[in-house]
Amino acid sequence: MSTEYAEALKMAQKEFRRCTAAGEYPYPTALDELLPPERFSGGVDLGVISIPMEFIAGTRTAGRTNAFARNFMPLIGEHTEFAQKWQNLCQAHLSEGIREPIRAWEYMNRYYVEEGNKRVSVLKFFGADAVEARVMRILPEVRDDPRTAVYFEFVEFYRVSRINYLEFTRPGGYARLQRHMGKAVNEVWTEEERRQFHAAWCYFRKAFDARGGQRLDCTVGDAMLAYMDFYSYPDLCRQSEAELKAALGRIWEEIVLLQEREPIEVRLAPPAEKPEGLLARVLPKGEAKPLKVAFIHDKNPALSGWTYGHELGREHVQRVFGDKIETCAYFNALDGDADDVIRQAIDQGNRVIFTTSPRLLPASLRAAAADPKVTILNCALNMSHRYIRTYYARMYEAKFIAGVIAGALADADEVGYICDYPIFGQVAGINAFALGAQTVDPRVRVRLEWSSVGGVEAAAKRLTDRGVRLISTQDLARLQDQGRSPFGLSILDGGRPVNLAMPVWQWGVYYEALLRRIQDKSFQAEYSGSSKALNYYWGMSAGVVEMLYSDKLPAATRKLAGLIEKSIRAGICDPFRGPLYDQSGHLVAGRNDVLTPEQIIDMSWLNENVSGAIPAYEDLSDTGKATVGIAGIMTSRPYAGQASA
Numbered sequence: 302m303s304t305e306y307a308e309a310l311k312m313a314q315k316e317f318r319r320c321t322a323a324g325e326y327p328y329p330t331a332l333d334e335l336l337p338p339e340r341f342s343g344g345v346d347l348g349v350i351s352i353p354m355e356f357i358a359g360t361r362t363a364g365r366t367n368a369f370a371r372n373f374m375p376l377i378g379e380h381t382e383f384a385q386k387w388q389n390l391c392q393a394h395l396s397e398g399i400r401e402p403i404r405a406w407e408y409m410n411r412y413y414v415e416e417g418n419k420r421v422s423v424l425k426f427f428g429a430d431a432v433e434a435r436v437m438r439i440l441p442e443v444r445d446d447p448r449t450a451v452y453f454e455f456v457e458f459y460r461v462s463r464i465n466y467l468e469f470t471r472p473g474g475y476a477r478l479q480r481h482m483g484k485a486v487n488e489v490w491t492e493e494e495r496r497q498f499h500a501a502w503c504y505f506r507k508a509f510d511a512r513g514g515q516r517l518d519c520t521v522g523d524a525m526l527a528y529m530d531f532y533s534y535p536d537l538c539r540q541s542e543a544e545l546k547a548a549l550g551r552i553w554e555e556i557v558l559l560q561e562r563e564p565i566e567v568r569l570a571p572p573a574e575k576p577e578g579l580l581a582r583v584l585p586k587g588e589a590k591p592l593k594v595a596f597i598h599d600k601n602p603a604l605s606g607w608t609y610g611h612e613l614g615r616e617h618v619q620r621v622f623g624d625k626i627e628t629c630a631y632f633n634a635l636d637g638d639a640d641d642v643i644r645q646a647i648d649q650g651n652r653v654i655f656t657t658s659p660r661l662l663p664a665s666l667r668a669a670a671a672d673p674k675v676t677i678l679n680c681a682l683n684m685s686h687r688y689i690r691t692y693y694a695r696m697y698e699a700k701f702i703a704g705v706i707a708g709a710l711a712d713a714d715e716v717g718y719i720c721d722y723p724i725f726g727q728v729a730g731i732n733a734f735a736l737g738a739q740t741v742d743p744r745v746r747v748r749l750e751w752s753s754v755g756g757v758e759a760a761a762k763r764l765t766d767r768g769v770r771l772i773s774t775q776d777l778a779r780l781q782d783q784g785r786s787p788f789g790l791s792i793l794d795g796g797r798p799v800n801l802a803m804p805v806w807q808w809g810v811y812y813e814a815l816l817r818r819i820q821d822k823s824f825q826a827e828y829s830g831s832s833k834a835l836n837y838y839w840g841m842s843a844g845v846v847e848m849l850y851s852d853k854l855p856a857a858t859r860k861l862a863g864l865i866e867k868s869i870r871a872g873i874c875d876p877f878r879g880p881l882y883d884q885s886g887h888l889v890a891g892r893n894d895v896l897t898p899e900q901i902i903d904m905s906w907l908n909e910n911v912s913g914a915i916p917a918y919e920d921l922s923d924t925g926k927a928t929v930g931i932a933g934i935m936t937s938r939p940y941a942g943q944a945s946a
Contacts, residue, residue, distance in 0.1 A: 303388050309426050313374035320371050328366045330359030332406055332413035344437035349402050351431045352412050353466045361406050361415035373422045390423045402433040409452050447472055462490040468520045480930050481529045501538050508545045519559035527555050531666050552670050554687045565685050566833040567898045570843050571814045591627040595651035599658040601632040610806050611657045617809025618816055639664035647675055659932040665689055681932050683725040683902045685834045693726055695840030697733035698869050699804035699848050701876035702862050703790045704737020706802050707771050709858045713744040717764035717772035722753050722925050723915045724932040728904045733876045734773055735908040749913030753925030776804045803849040811845040841870045882909040905934045
């Protein structure tokens, strides 16, 4: 018998022994042992397509499973009819190639051979990357788990791209890839785009494997997507092999972080400050150069209340630290090239940089990778990046108090809530407000509208047209030429809004605490004890969120709100203590169960007394799409739901 079959047999026996020793099933998996027979009657015909060899997981039936080891190498002895047929296929492949497509079934992006097992075996032996196959797809049952969610995203992505070799392990990857390529969510790929992407993917995979990527638990797709968070897809296509390897080395910690099951560590409060030691108090201190700190904004304070609030924070720390720090601000960074703005800030000697919008995250990442000695923080939430830290405030605590006030004044009427963007942390604010209102009056319903769908004025009009008088809107005043529009919780009095309570972001307190930790080196020391990305998510107990109350608020209601606020600051009152039910009546948290910070951040469900829905990505404004594309909750992103076959 030929040396090829003998070598293939040895490979099969080695794989069989390895699987047996590891307690793993040593043969290819049979699909009919995974699924009931009725599931095969509803298959979707994909036609003849090229399927990756590495994704062939087994056979359609268990009939000939024992003829192959798990790696599809033959287990049957050399002097058999089976061995002769295998060898004949081997010679046919060497002389003219195997051209007849196999038949296979696809389930969860894994392929199970119905006809052509020996052809697959021969092609795997010679290291073929793919095989032509006529494929039937079986869709899984819809389940509430990340793996199924990722698969349905893949199905929709395959519909527009016809790419089946790219895998992600977490939801949202395919939509992020589309955005990195500058394509609309459901934009169909051209043949040229497919060829170019495949070349870039193979190019990246080679560098990834050379770095030891095969030893990691993430996929090549996960790593490539993380790489494109730093360096653009056009950059990847242009880079030489040496440039790609060097760039991948600079961000390798980010790739390793992908292995973490929970890659983010959320810090809920600043640690207690350590008292200054005796020697530090007695010994004279040298004159140190002031720490240069830059604040980079996507808008300007004349038109953006968000930017204005951060600018007040910058002015606060400049007053507090005096000549120990030197601050500066850059506005409208996205009007040009944000990378150039951050580079300018670094070149001017700034060693700490705060970027105050999630839309500045990509440029922040690239700058952090290029200049690891510069400390860069981005104002966002739930971002799993190792090279920068993010910071945000638990505004939902203030929203709960606003909801309590609304519930006390509503008299069972509907109250309104206007939210900006469906991003991490914002849904928690909606639900906290609804729970606060429900705590006081179980009959109250909250009508939800979105300012990122048609504008804040249109959202307010939709509420007032329904007769809604109590409305919770943006947390900051929107600065306009005509003056300030209402913010916080207000009530319509004679058609005019009257402010009752106002949640306030105390950015000055936040920045002061962070800069003190940077100065005393405790900020830098935090990474030594953690392998995860650090997200700061401080709240009322840290003084970074406050409530202001109007004199128009009834005294009894003001007293109730004050008691709730003190309880939250003391850690006694938790807005997300069960029982909690979503809009469909599903129990989210049992009695006395408390949601974890991660569950609160990732929240994508709406409380049972909320009327309204999270908007679809395509309905958002351009700014909304850009913001949601980076920091959006999963149900607001493209490919969020079950895809079509």
